[in-house]
Structure formats: C-alpha cells, structure tokens
Amino acid sequence: MTEVRAFFRRHGVSIIVLGVMAAIWQILSLLYTTEAVPGEPMIPGWQVVFTRTLISLSDYWQGGLGVPSVAEGAPPSYTAALLAIVSNSLDTMVRLYLGLLIGGLVGTFLGLAVSWSKWSRRTVELPLQFIRTLPLLAMVPLFQLWFGIYFAGKVAFVAYGVGVIFFAGVVNAVKNVPQVYIDNARTQGANRVQLYLTIILPSIFPELRATILLSLGTAWGAVLGAEYLGAQSGLGYIIVYSEAFAYLDRMFVVALLFVFYASISYAIFNRLSLKLLQWMPRVGRVIVVG
Amino acid sequence: MRLENGIAIKASQLSQSFRRADGQLVDALSSVNFEVLKGQFVCLIGPSGCGKTTLLQIIAGLLLPSSGILEVGNQVVTRPSPERGMVFQKDSVFPWMRVINNVEYGLACRGVGSGERRAIAEHYLERVGLAHVARAWPRELSGGMLKRVAVATVFANGASVLLLDEPFGALDYVTKRHLHNVLLTLWAETGRNKPRTVLFVTHDVDEALILADRILVFHTGRIVDDLALVAPRPRTTDTLLMPQMVQNKHLLLAHLGLETKQAGTGATSSIVRAAND
Numbered sequence: 259m260t261e262v263r264a265f266f267r268r269h270g271v272s273i274i275v276l277g278v279m280a281a282i283w284q285i286l287s288l289l290y291t292t293e294a295v296p297g298e299p300m301i302p303g304w305q306v307v308f309t310r311t312l313i314s315l316s317d318y319w320q321g322g323l324g325v326p327s328v329a330e331g332a333p334p335s336y337t338a339a340l341l342a343i344v345s346n347s348l349d350t351m352v353r354l355y356l357g358l359l360i361g362g363l364v365g366t367f368l369g370l371a372v373s374w375s376k377w378s379r380r381t382v383e384l385p386l387q388f389i390r391t392l393p394l395l396a397m398v399p400l401f402q403l404w405f406g407i408y409f410a411g412k413v414a415f416v417a418y419g420v421g422v423i424f425f426a427g428v429v430n431a432v433k434n435v436p437q438v439y440i441d442n443a444r445t446q447g448a449n450r451v452q453l454y455l456t457i458i459l460p461s462i463f464p465e466l467r468a469t470i471l472l473s474l475g476t477a478w479g480a481v482l483g484a485e486y487l488g489a490q491s492g493l494g495y496i497i498v499y500s501e502a503f504a505y506l507d508r509m510f511v512v513a514l515l516f517v518f519y520a521s522i523s524y525a526i527f528n529r530l531s532l533k534l535l536q537w538m539p540r541v542g543r544v545i546v547v548g
Numbered sequence: 549m550r551l552e553n554g555i556a557i558k559a560s561q562l563s564q565s566f567r568r569a570d571g572q573l574v575d576a577l578s579s580v581n582f583e584v585l586k587g588q589f590v591c592l593i594g595p596s597g598c599g600k601t602t603l604l605q606i607i608a609g610l611l612l613p614s615s616g617i618l619e620v621g622n623q624v625v626t627r628p629s630p631e632r633g634m635v636f637q638k639d640s641v642f643p644w645m646r647v648i649n650n651v652e653y654g655l656a657c658r659g660v661g662s663g664e665r666r667a668i669a670e671h672y673l674e675r676v677g678l679a680h681v682a683r684a685w686p687r688e689l690s691g692g693m694l695k696r697v698a699v700a701t702v703f704a705n706g707a708s709v710l711l712l713d714e715p716f717g718a719l720d721y722v723t724k725r726h727l728h729n730v731l732l733t734l735w736a737e738t739g740r741n742k743p744r745t746v747l748f749v750t751h752d753v754d755e756a757l758i759l760a761d762r763i764l765v766f767h768t769g770r771i772v773d774d775l776a777l778v779a780p781r782p783r784t785t786d787t788l789l790m791p792q793m794v795q796n797k798h799l800l801l802a803h804l805g806l807e808t809k810q811a812g813t814g815a816t817s818s819i820v821r822a823a824n825d
Contacts, residue, residue, distance in 0.1 A: 441610050442640040446654030446705055447630035456653070460644040537644045539687040
C-alpha cells in the first residue's frame with residue numbers, strides 16, 4: 259500500500275498529464291470530425307482505436323500457427339490481430355537491433371581508430387567525416403539497390419545510420435579523456451590494447467550515453483524509412499499499406515506502438531547504464547532549478 | 549655509454565622547448581645536467597613554469613626531450629616504463645575502478661596473477677591506512693585519501709624511480725604532514741634491499757626541507773642551485789629550527805624571490821654544496 263502511494267507521489271503528476279493528453283485527443287476527435295475517406299476519421303477517437311482498428315490489424319497476419327490469414331478468407335479476429343502486431347513488431351525490431359549492434363560496433367571501432375595511430379587516423383578520419391555528411395534518408399534507395407529490399411538491405415541501412423553517429427560520438431568523447439588517466443596507465447605499463455580496454459572505453463562511456471540514446475532514435479527512423487520503401491512485413495510496411503487506403507487509425511496505433519517500444523528500450527538502457535556508471539559522482543542526478 | 553654504479557638518473561644537456569599558441573618558442577628546459585644517486589630523495593623546487601614538471605615527464609618517458617640525453621639505470625629513456633612510477637599533480641586515480649583495483653592496475657597490466665597482485669595491493673593500502681576503503685569507489689574518498697591511493701599504487705608497482713609532481717600541493721597542512729610520514733616510511737623501508745630513488749617536485753620550502761636529501765633549485769629551465777641536506781632523519785619541527793636548516797630556508801626563499809640574498813652575512817657559507825664544487 260505504501261509502495262503504491264509512493265509510486266503515485268513520484269509519478270502522479272506525470273500520469274495525470276498523460277491522461278489529459280489522451281483526453282485532449284478524444285475531444286479533438288469529437289470537434290474535428292472530418293474524414294479522410296468516408297468512414298475514416300482524420301482524428302480517430304479512442305473508441306475507434308480500441309475496437310475497429312485493433313481487429314482490423316488482422317489484415318497484416320500472413321497466416322500460420324493454425325491461425326488462418328484474412329487473405330485466405332478467414333474473418334478478422336483478435337488472435338490474428340495480436341499475432342500481426344507481434345510478428346510485424348518482431349520483424350522490425352530484429353532489423354533495428356541487429357543494425358544497431360553492427361553499426362554501434364563498427365562506428366565505435368572506427369571512432370577509436372582515429373586516436374589509435376597517426377596512420378589509422380589519416381586512413382579513417384577524413385573519409386568518414388565525408389560520408390557522415392550524406393543525408394540518411396536520401397540514401398534509402400541506394401541501399402536498396404545495393405543490398406536488396408530484404409533483410410540485409412534494411413539491417414545495412416540501420417547500421418549505416420547508427421554507425422556514423424557512433425563514429426562522431428566516439429571521436430569526440432575520446433578527445434575529452436583526461437590526459438592524466440592515459441599518462442598514469444602508460445607509466446604503470448599498460449600497452450595500447452590495455453589502454454583502450456581499461457582506460458579509454460570506460461572513460462568515454464558516460465559521454466557515449468548521449469550518443470547511444472541519439473542512435474536509438476535514429477535507428478527507429480532508419481528502420482522505418484527502409485521499410486517504407488519496399489518491405490513485405492514490419493511496422494513501416496503497415497504504415498505504408500495504411501496510407502494507401504487512408505487508414506489513419508491504423509497509422510495512429512502503429513505510432514502508439516513506437517512510443518511503447520521506444521519507452522521500454524530507453525528504460526532498459528537507462529537501468530543498464532546506471533548500473534555500469536555507479537562509479538560516477540553524480541550518477542542518476544536529477545536537476546531541478548528552483 | 550654506461551652509467552657508473554650507484555647513479556640512478558643522469559641528464560646530459562637536456563633541453564625542451566615548446567611552441568606556444570601565439571607561435572613563440574619557449575624553453576622549458578635549457579641544457580640541464582645532473583646526476584641522482586640510487587636511493588636519493590631529491591626535491592625539485594622553483595617557481596611555476598620553471599620546467600620542473602617538464603623534467604619529470606621526460607624522466608617518466610611521457611615526453612621526448614628536444615635535445616640531450618636522459619638515462620635511468622643504464623638505459624636512455626624513450627618511453628614510459630613501470631620501473632619509473634609517477635604520482636601526478638592532478639587526480640589520476642581511475643574513478644571507474646574500485647580503490648583496490650586501482651592499486652593493482654599496473655600489476656594486472658603486466659600479467660601478475662590475481663592472488664599475488666591482490667596481496668600486494670592490500671599490503672600497500674594497509675600501509676597508507678586505507679585498508680578499510682579497499683572496496684570503495686574513488687568518488688567516496690577525500691582528496692587526501694586519493695593521494696594516498698596514488699602513493700600506494702606507485703609503491704605496489706615496485707618502481708625503482710618514483711616521480712612525484714607536487715603530489716600534496718592541494719592538501720591541508722595536517723593531511724600533508726601525515727602523507728610525508730607515510731611516504732618517508734615506505735621509502736626508507738624498501739630502501740635497504742632495493743633502493744628507491746625519489747624525485748619530488750614542490751613549491752613548498754618546508755616540505756622540501758623535511759623530505760629531501762638534496763634540493764635542486766630550478767629557475768627558467770635551468771638548475772640554479774644544488775643543496776645537500778645532511779640533517780638527520782626523522783626530521784621534526786626542531787630539525788627545521790637547526791641553524792643550518794634555517795639558513796637553507798633563507799637561501800631557498802631567496803631563490804624563489806621571497807627574500808633578498810643576504811650577501812656577506814655568512815648565510816650561504818655553511819651550506820653544504822653538493823654541486824660541482
């Protein structure tokens with residue numbers, strides 16, 4: 259009981275604000291009743307979202323697991339709708355996180371290479387600074403032609419979008435490593451690999467946190483961008499398909515799913531990084547001025 | 549060229565110049581020559597910007613001299629080595645490692661087994677009086693405690709040359725005196741079987757008089773005086789009041805520009821000169 263009370267004391271105001279936002283949406287849907295096409299309101303109210311829209315998502319279930327798809331002639335069902343959400347979300351997330359992992363590793367590696375030696379810096383820095391300036395979404399068609407419209411193309415695109423952010427973030431963060439830590443490790447006999455593993459990586463991590471959060475956002479943008487242009491599954495595919503029929507309510511549900519997934523990944527990342535950063539003097543600090 | 553036995557550090561015509569941001573060439577060291585005996589405790593004293601830190605960085609191998617040769621043991625120094633340990637002016641304790649991991653860091657880098665290095669680290673933490681915070685994060689420690697961690701680390705690494713760059717400069721008087729005792733005790737006790745040579749940079753005249761066998765006075769990149777202190781150890785407040793020590797203090801203060809040189813009063817006559825005379 260006291261835990262519940264403590265929870266509301268901490269988060270009560272935030273919850274109320276969220277509730278008010280949901281209510282404003284509902285009020286807007288009542289005030290602004292224009293329809294995109296007959297039967298498809300521009301602002302779908304919650305009563306539409308939680309009934310018609312949810313079940314209509316069964317259109318995107320492609321069959322299997324003993325649940326027939328709508329395309330096979332089965333009537334829409336909540337089971338099929340749920341499976342549609344789960345399977346399409348999984349498709350998108352596998353592309354997203356695999357791309358994030360590859361891009362993060364490659365970007366970090368190249369970013370560290372800039373400080374490794376004179377030669378590695380000359381090899382890596384200028385070309386990557388150049389590549390970095392290419393606008394991400396403009397590159398979607400190129401990546402599709404190079405890597406195909408299937409799995410590899412999307413993963414490569416996310417990895418590219420994330421990789422350049424990691425590269426820039428790591429290069430910058432390494433510049434801010436206090437020289438005294440590097441000198442101290444060197445006078446104690448650390449070799450270069452040890453220097454990177456035990457000094458540079460831990461000391462750039464706090465600054466890299468911002469980079470990682472930024473790249474999470476970019477990764478979502480990149481994976482959806484890739485899915486808009488040619489995909490047979492995934493949340494981006496649902497959006498494109500819905501747009502063709504002016505199903506604004508379905509697009510709205512997918513947007514809510516984004517918010518949900520992104521919130522979870524931010525929360526997990528936050529917990530993990532706070533654990534890793536427990537050595538920091540002001541870890542988890544909340545600043546309130548006034 | 550091999551160093552004669554008994555000499556730990558030898559600098560020959562050592563010079564270092566930097567180009568400042570405004571493009572002007574500044575000499576941090578100009579043609580410095582000196583030798584330090586094994587096991588000697590040498591204080592380097594002089595005003596800010598006189599090249600003391602530069603010299604320490606060259607000895608540590610963190611900086612290559614513009615010209616001249618620096619030898620430690622029998623080798624010309626070209627890169628850092630765990631044989632030459634350093635306590636830095638700034639806080640150098642790694643904040644992302646617990647205290648004990650900091651102390652055993654160098655040993656771990658050199659592949660010393662975990663049991664052995666833990667024992668060594670615990671021993672030196674005990675000696676500097678920090679056994680109770682072995683598992684703490686550096687952020688939980690005070691400035692004086694962090695310096696003690698740095699001292700424990702440099703001894704745990706087993707270096708034969710210790711380079712200390714104004715290590716206790718920012719500390720309060722009481723903490724500083726405690727750390728002097730810790731440092732001198734550790735230096736003296738390991739000195740019997742494996743002499744440790746110490747180069748200690750300071751601005752503090754009293755600190756130098758308490759600690760040093762010998763004081764090198766720096767000014768604008770040159771050694772301008774070289775004093776041997778023969779006062780017995782352990783040195784106390786009374787030691788500092790011995791006439792010979794008081795005269796040394798006057799001389800050092802004069803070098804730092806805080807007193808005018810007392811020519812003809814005999815102030816300098818009793819000073820034992822270790823330099824080339």
